[in-house]
Amino acid sequence: MRTLFGENILSPSPRPAPPSKTNPFELSFQSSVGASSLSSSSTSSPRQNDWLTQHIQNQQRLSAEAANNHSTSNVSSRKSHARRKGNPKLLFMGMRRSGKSSIQKVIFEKFSPAETLYLDPTTRIEPATMESFIKFESAELPYNLPFTAPDFDRDAIFASTGAIIWVLDMQDEYYHSITKLIETAVFVLENYPRINFEVFIHKTDGLSEEYKYDTFRDVRQRVADELADHGHADGGGIAFYQTSIFDHSVYEAMSKVIQKLLPQLPAMESLLNKLCSACRIQKAYLFDTISKIYLATDASPTFLKDYEVCSDYVDVIVDIKQIYGWQTRGQDGVLVTDSSRESGAPGESLITYDKSGNTYIYAREINDYLSLICVMGQGSTADKRVLIDYNVSILNDALQQVFKL
Template identity: 55%
Template sequence: MASSYLTVPARRHPENGQGQSNDSRSRRFKPAAQLTLLRYLQDLQDAEVPPSPVQPRFHTGRMPNSKDGDDKPRLLLMGQKRSGKSSISSVVFHKLPPSETLYIETTTRIKKDSMHSFMDFQIWDFPGQVDFANAANLFDVDSIFNEIGALIWVIDAQDDYFDAIARLNATILNLQTTYPNINVEVFVHKVDGLSEDYKSDLFRDIIQRVQDDLSDNGYENAPVSFYQTSIYDHSIFEAFSKVIQKLIPQLPTLEALLNSLCANCRIQKAYLFDVLSKIYIATDTSPTDMASYEICSDYIDVIVDISEIYGWDRPEEEDSGGESGNQDAESLIRLEKKGNNYLYLREINKYLALICLMSEDSPAEKKALIDYNVGVFQEAMKQVFPR
């Protein structure tokens, strides 16, 4: 016991100095807003933003050319009709089971959804039939594209994609002059039904065609990224994670914080999850693989489900003499096989949870150390996201 206490300050210092430059950090401990994971579930019902007196300052992800508006970065979902835009937004942001998306009706007008989360953003789901960028006389293009965070273009991989690419390129070229800073994210969607080989060939072909076409029109090095997605596995969430990460100005800070946390606690992989949408907003810079993302995402499900069952409002909240439990939910799972395989979760603030994967060489006895270091991390997070 004593030895582990001795190591704590020694390990804390690099964390303190490296990740955070403010030495004047306040030492008083402010309990985070008391909440349980249950509350996330309540938020899920009405994703509309309650009016908040605090103006979000750090995390608008606003582009320099944006005008004053409602301060929310937008994600525009565009693409050919029947490419799966509405399915994507239902699955990712409304937790619709993928099998139910068959029954979604055609979108006929722009559907706007607000996400009230660690960072507020809007998702605009566009009907595929109308070409908004070129129909400037019909639509107020400015009001659509200003304050945009990212343009997500969905291409159906199981369908003929030449038209989709042509329209995508027309849109990019159109926007290039007025809004050169827009991130264009191309989702090569519905790849679940394709064989591994065919999938990668197709993916390469699409990238090639888009880039060739753009450079033919004199637009070199366009800011376009490509992802293979499917709503039937976790790939859509992972793609969204990467899209959102680009909109977070503090991403380098978060990554540095996570890196030093991992180094000091010998954590294999750490993710900072938005619990509601199960998008991760940051991870340490070690290589990511799908499996570790999926395991963390499923882990959140378990905790949210169990919290729902046992977090109900008890009639009289019997306080046992002032002693109460954790302010922030915390959880760990230790697996029986493969040595000490560890999963660790800690609620960071109202929306975010830190999940760490640990392997054999981060032994159980050091849990106090990990707890402490995560506490330090949490303090740092409060400074990064002051809300």
């Protein structure tokens, strides 16, 4: 367990984006789709939930006609653009009790890992959204849903999904899960080839390194063999991750899954690479401040340790900002005005580890939801800090342009 407090004390609960803020991931052709779906749905429910609410409506045969109209209009609009919608949509699948809900609760709702022991089994599709810099949308498919059946409204679920995450409990008998996984993977590869298929080999905590590695290889080998038998000799581009909610590995895996869904990733990576080489930065991360998922990093080798330190440091900053930034918030705790924007001073932070000031971590806010964290190595002394500041502000401007903030 990383922090000692409840979720809404330490890290600010994901607060809704200010209404004026346009979603940077909303691509231009989206406006028409958004308008059509808004006009067709009479309720004011957030648009990103429509794909699921609508599906549930379908299933329950509630207001059948309206829903059908809605669905047909959506299907036609879906076909009109090849690329998926802007917001990364994740679909969790896997056997029962494999840890699908736990992962969602920990990452998106900031549950402490211990709290997830007592979750009820999920029986229906429940969407969860995280209104952070990126509007993550995730949903969980109960293991017993017959999604391959012909009368099942597959498009409602799969058409807009960016990635399917198959959660496999490695501490359990996993052969059955692999069979199901293959079934699903083949189905997805054949019907929705655009969806990324990711496998989380989950619950690795408390196991020896050797055992973890053996199991990891075993699962990967089996899946590759089976897929080859089904005619996908290249493995279908399935990626595997070892995860556990009790350490940072699940965040790291999630970061990689999300990065694959971001069209801006190459731009961000090359920006960070240039920054690192210009300022001799050991490692730079672009963090989504609230979820602590990193959106990009430079090309130098990534170690889980570096990520952990940066992510813990983000925690420290967020916590202290929470405690002392109270004046910018109103009595009811809602952000009234964003004074940091008004005064024009972006938040920055620095932590020095030895007396010489040679090794330090530098953090800089890009905006309320995005921060840049750099681990500085030897050779970036204090007098170079001016240069770093300058370069970071250039990076800042570039990022603003990339995301059209």
